[in-house]
Amino acid sequence: MKITLHGIGVQKEFLPQIGFLFKVLREKNVDINLTESLLKSLKKNGFPTKGLQSINQNDTIKDSDFVISIGGDGTLLDSVCLVGENEIPILGVNTGRLGFLATVAKENIENSIGELISGSYSIESRSLLKLESDIPLFNGLNFGLNEFTIHKRDTSSMITVHTYINDLYLNSYWADGLIVATPTGSTGYSLSCGGPLITPGARNFVITPVSPHNLNVRPIIVSDDNEISFKIEGRSEKFLISLDSRSTPIDASVKLKVKKAEFSAKLVKFASYSYFDTLRQKLNWGFDMRN
Numbered sequence: 001m002k003i004t005l006h007g008i009g010v011q012k013e014f015l016p017q018i019g020f021l022f023k024v025l026r027e028k029n030v031d032i033n034l035t036e037s038l039l040k041s042l043k044k045n046g047f048p049t050k051g052l053q054s055i056n057q058n059d060t061i062k063d064s065d066f067v068i069s070i071g072g073d074g075t076l077l078d079s080v081c082l083v084g085e086n087e088i089p090i091l092g093v094n095t096g097r098l099g100f101l102a103t104v105a106k107e108n109i110e111n112s113i114g115e116l117i118s119g120s121y122s123i124e125s126r127s128l129l130k131l132e133s134d135i136p137l138f139n140g141l142n143f144g145l146n147e148f149t150i151h152k153r154d155t156s157s158m159i160t161v162h163t164y165i166n167d168l169y170l171n172s173y174w175a176d177g178l179i180v181a182t183p184t185g186s187t188g189y190s191l192s193c194g195g196p197l198i199t200p201g202a203r204n205f206v207i208t209p210v211s212p213h214n215l216n217v218r219p220i221i222v223s224d225d226n227e228i229s230f231k232i233e234g235r236s237e238k239f240l241i242s243l244d245s246r247s248t249p250i251d252a253s254v255k256l257k258v259k260k261a262e263f264s265a266k267l268v269k270f271a272s273y274s275y276f277d278t279l280r281q282k283l284n285w286g287f288d289m290r291n
Contacts (some may be wrong), residue, residue: 001117002031004061004088006079007038007070012045014095017106018070019047021093024113033061035082038070062086066116066268072096077244080128080145080265089123091116091268100187100282101145103273115270124269126184126200127224128261131243133254143261144243146185150232150256151177151210151240153249158213159234165226170207173217177210180228180258184265187279195219200275205258229257 003025010018025032032052034042039054055061061082069079069092076092083090092102093109104112115121131142152159161178163170181190183198186206191197195208196219205228208219222228231252232239238249241256250256280286 001028001065002033002063003066003068004033004035004055004064005038005068005070006035006075006082007041008075008078010038010041010045010070011095014070014106015042015045015047017093017095017109018042021068021070021109021113024110028113028117030117033064061088064088066091068093069102070095071102072099073101074245076101077145080244081141081143081246083265084141084143085263087263087266089266089268100278101184101267103269103278112270116268120271122269122271124200124267126265126267127182127203128264129180129182129205129224129258130261131241132257132259135250135254137241137248137250138243138246141246142243144185144246145182145265146188146244147179147181147190147242148258149177149179149189149210149240149242150230151242152234153236153238153240156236157234158211159232159236159239162231162233163207164229164231165222167227167229170220171217173209174213175209175211175217178230179206179208179210181206181208182224187282190219193219196221197279205260224260227257227259229255232256 034052034054036054042049067079067088067090069076079090093104094102128143150161161173179190183200183202186198190208193208193210195206203224204221205224206219206221209217240247240249
């Protein structure tokens with residue numbers, strides 16, 4: 001079995017757990033590769049890297065059976081970009097804080113790797129959204145697992161985002177911005193702006209305004225077989241758009257359209273995983289003296 005490990009800015013206090021992960025993988029005779037960003041981070045923190053191989057992130061990782069993301073949800077989102085259309089299954093080891101996506105706790109590394117090697121897991125497909133534009137954006141990585149966002153660039157006045165569903169006019173949002181989130185992204189930025197929670201298997205997008213001027217404007221859920229397009233107006237000449245954690249400035253002349261991507265993200269899940277358990281734990285549901 002060949003596994004690629006990926007991490008960004010690994011913190012020094014987690015090096016013992018990473019060392020343990022290497023030990024477990026070697027004991028299972030796994031062929032280990034590291035991304036350049038992980039190897040660089042380990043060297044910076046004084047982790048012994050002799051004998052460890054790295055791959056250039058511009059190289060293909062098609063030969064890998066799995067990618068293990070070491071970090072928080074942000075690292076897993078970056079792993080999705082790394083994998084892209086290859087759809088290699090990703091296992092998230094959580095060394096971050098929240099861990100909606102990176103669900104393997106540091107204490108469960110050995111058991112999780114054992115289950116991975118033995119095939120005692122399932123693959124959960126998570127839909128991705130795709131951005132189409134009339135100019136190149138995001139260096140070709142025009143897809144995201146969580147959300148696409150249009151936002152005012154600075155402290156200037158609000159912007160107006162004219163929004164269309166399959167070229168039919170939906171609404172003009174006077175707001176600080178607008179979010180189009182996948183079911184996976186419904187627990188992220190959209191949730192903090194008042195958007196609903198959507199279970200991962202739902203075939204929907206949620207459109208959520210950011211600080212709308214009109215209080216009667218609410219999030220709306222639409223089927224993900226729709227195409228959503230936008231026209232932006234504002235006093236500023238530049239606006240900010242983002243796909244997950246990647247952002248870039250644009251001007252109002254750029255044509256933008258969001259739709260469901262042709263490929264998906266494959267996440268490794270074990271029998272002990274429950275989406276609803278995760279919701280309760282991460283959102284502190286039920287923390288009430290009456291319960």
